[in-house]
Amino acid sequence: MNPYRLYLVTDDRQSVDTLQYVVREAVLGGVTMVQVREKHGDVRAFIERAEAVKAVLRGSGVPLIINDRVDVALAVNADGVHLGQSDMPVAYARRLLGSERLLGLSVETEQQLFESESLPIDYLGLSAIFATPTKTNLKKHWGIAGLKRALGVSSRPIVAIGGINEDNLPDIARTGVHGVALVSAICDASCPQTAARKLDGIME
Numbered sequence: 001m002n003p004y005r006l007y008l009v010t011d012d013r014q015s016v017d018t019l020q021y022v023v024r025e026a027v028l029g030g031v032t033m034v035q036v037r038e039k040h041g042d043v044r045a046f047i048e049r050a051e052a053v054k055a056v057l058r059g060s061g062v063p064l065i066i067n068d069r070v071d072v073a074l075a076v077n078a079d080g081v082h083l084g085q086s087d088m089p090v091a092y093a094r095r096l097l098g099s100e101r102l103l104g105l106s107v108e109t110e111q112q113l114f115e116s117e118s119l120p121i122d123y124l125g126l127s128a129i130f131a132t133p134t135k136t137n138l139k140k141h142w143g144i145a146g147l148k149r150a151l152g153v154s155s156r157p158i159v160a161i162g163g164i165n166e167d168n169l170p171d172i173a174r175t176g177v178h179g180v181a182l183v184s185a186i187c188d189a190s191c192p193q194t195a196a197r198k199l200d201g202i203m204e
Helices: 016-028 043-057 070-076 090-097 110-116 143-153 169-173 192-203
Strands: 006-009 033-036 064-067 080-083 102-107 123-127 158-161 179-182
Touching: 006 016, 006 158, 006 192, 016 033, 016 043, 016 192, 033 043, 043 064, 043 070, 064 070, 070 080, 070 090, 080 090, 090 102, 102 110, 110 123, 110 143, 123 143, 143 158, 143 169, 169 179, 169 192, 179 192
Parallel strands: 006 033, 006 179, 033 064, 064 080, 080 102, 102 123, 123 158, 158 179
Antiparallel strands: none
16 A cells, blocks of 8 residues: 555644544545644644554554654654754664654755655655645745656655645646645545545545
């Protein structure tokens, strides 16, 4: 099974209870990977949220990925880490995480895409495909053409992220991309399970 296909990134504005509900429902709907994101810099809160999600995922076979923080991933024994360009350098993260855990990296420019080929990572997050309210400091928008170019360049699985929703997902799925990362399309849905099932159907 492709673990990257439907990749849920959690919304750090949601309460722990809501977070657990969304993740539980999303997994029932077909989500294949979950990344816990916490942008407020509160490490205790991050660990609490990561443990809460880990409890929901237990026995599901869905990997738990931690955004940015290698220390939090090790603390909760997560399945991997997703790094941005300003986070811990990949080589250090790999040394700390070992070879068994997943390591993803966000790439925002062509230069970063080419440089990623020599790094010890498992997959790339291509950011951002379209404009998105959750990311305001973007270097560029790749669009469908840019996504196709990146797929031709990279030897690693690519997860498309940024502004992806039910309307533009068919175009993205047709590129053959390995997966899509979604926040609001699932987290803000009135029924996360139904939303995830619909999105998963499009990806297939």
